[in-house]
Amino acid sequence: MTYDPERHAILLADYCVSVRPGDRVLVAGTTLALPLIEALHRTLLGRGARPVLKLSYPTQVEDVQRLASEEVLGSLHPVEIDDARALDASIRILTPTAPVPGLDVARAARWRAAQAPLAMSTLHPRWNLTLYPTPFGAEAAGMTLEDYEAFVARAMFLDAPDPVRRWGEIREFQAGLIERLAAADDVHLQADGTDLHLSVRGRSWSNSDAKRNMPSGEVFTAPHERSANGTVHFDLPTLYGGRVVRGINLVFRDGEVVEARAEEGEDVLRAALATDDGARFLGELGIGTNFGIQQPSMNILFDEKIGGTVHLAVGQAYAENGGTNRSAVHWDMIRDLRRGGTLTLDGEPFLTGGRFV
Template sequence: MDPRIREHAETIVDHSIELEAGDDLVVQMPTEAADLAAAIHELAGDRGANPVFLNNDDRAQRAFMRARGDDFETPEHQLALFEEADAFVIARAGGNVAEKSDVDPETTAAYNRAFRPVQRERLSKRWCLTQYPTRGHAQLAGMSTDAYENFVWDAVSLDWEEQGEFQAEMVDLLNDADEVRIRSGEGTDLTMFIAGNTAINDVGKKNLPGGEVFTAPVKDSVNGEVHFDMPLYRQGREIEDVRLRFEDGRVESFSAERNEDVLEGVFDTDEAARYLGELGIGMNRAIDRFTYNMLFDEKMGDTVHMAVGSAYPETVGEGNEVNESAEHVDMIVDMSEDSVIELDGEVVQRDGTFTFEEREAE
């Protein structure tokens, strides 16, 4: 076994989910990630925890979803598993990243609605979403298998304490602010209020790799237009050049140059899918290229991402409404050129460089 797999497993177990003796652990990943699953199980044994393994197979899920259509029920047996679990680990590692590309968006939306209680229960536990490098994801990223493996292992093995210190100033700036304005090029000029909400310093806990600072907007406060000029890969299909127009928090119009029907399926899932649940600022300089994998792409320095759909409850302050949806879809704006982030009218980032970075360089 590659020693980096063992190191990855140790980071997950000891840093991300802080596994303890007696913990009931659910490990969910495809067979392509069998080495990582084995390493996690070995560590669970060393720590005195109790693992259960679920094979997360996209081909099997595709077969079920296409056969069922849009008549789904909440899987109560799976819900019961997560109700009893203390911690949860899932890894992306599919061999064919386009496996579910021929599942109808309406089917996906119906499945997500039925699965929402399971998702909500799962997110209430200690959890970590990570990546195991496979040929399929390497091909999607336009990289050789060896180069992609190096990319993934480097990204997940940062000094997370040091990364957290770098991100902490942005956390403080957001927590002290009431209004955020994001401008980029001619297509993005968006304002939102974050007063009363909490910014989170992502240091590789629930996402591995980490490397972002994120919060939630006040639900009805988002106004303006945004052009997501970096594509996203969803349901095995690439969505390009997404443009959204917000009025009083709600997406009132949208377009995409490619696979707009997939985007439409997202917004048709439920009414809350038309509201923003997250604003995130990428700060991981070790992720220096776009790979069509949102787990990495949203963490890149010089980017901002926003997610339509559900908000993380820990980011929403008392008295503000938590946006609850069966969807959570991140989309990215490149902030490296002709772009600014303003907090209460003061520029805190220009063309990808934070003002506190400029001060430190002087």
């Protein structure tokens, strides 16, 4: 099928943020996403909502990180926080673009730390992060734009006769996984270059059914902050702050990253881990369940959801899962078990070779 921004907009408004008459809904994205932004604006108005559009040009954030004074870079104006608190819901649209060369990774980290109080996940229960397919996104994924648009549509189940019903089926499947996960204590991840133990005892698991990420398809929790011990090699590359980071290797001791290496982008990795005290501890353990996504695309919103993969995030934990780690960083890193590897719960196989047991 071809990607349809009108169909995407209806799913975002009616299902993802459950818009109500009178809601003040932020729609934020770059000008590259104008077809989806226009469709969302019309859809929200049709539901009696009050859309608030926040448009930026494609390299606006990078220009702030490059050119802003230290005061502007590292602080927020009070009105920015007031504006964010006055919203009822938000939809943020990612538009993949080529990395801007020569960015100072330390300045970029300071900007992200200053922006942390504006995170919708801490201000509002109804928020969604989605993506509009761009030519660079297609290039990064190794696809033509037409193929990439179809890939995005399939990942969101926009090709299904009833996408909402399909996401309901995902929710039910994930509920069954959580029933088993909720009883677990020790999680053991094993694969080439990976032998990691962590504890999730008593921590709640979230059923990510695309209410907050579109697409979604994962279950996740916050592991105990001091429980991670061992090594992990992340075999899928990621983009962080506009830079490619590939072949990440982390060593954990009593929850803390004590060694960190990367085959590419190691300076980005080290800068992120130095952002604050919480950046060297885990905030999330997630398991991908979306078998509608079959290949990595160099975009974490999709890649962490690939069915049969596991991801760990350093930094900020979700309090709703019982996590206490706090950080301006939340960086998801992915291990693909479809290539071989196991995830066991208290010694019993749960995910083997990318398939749930």
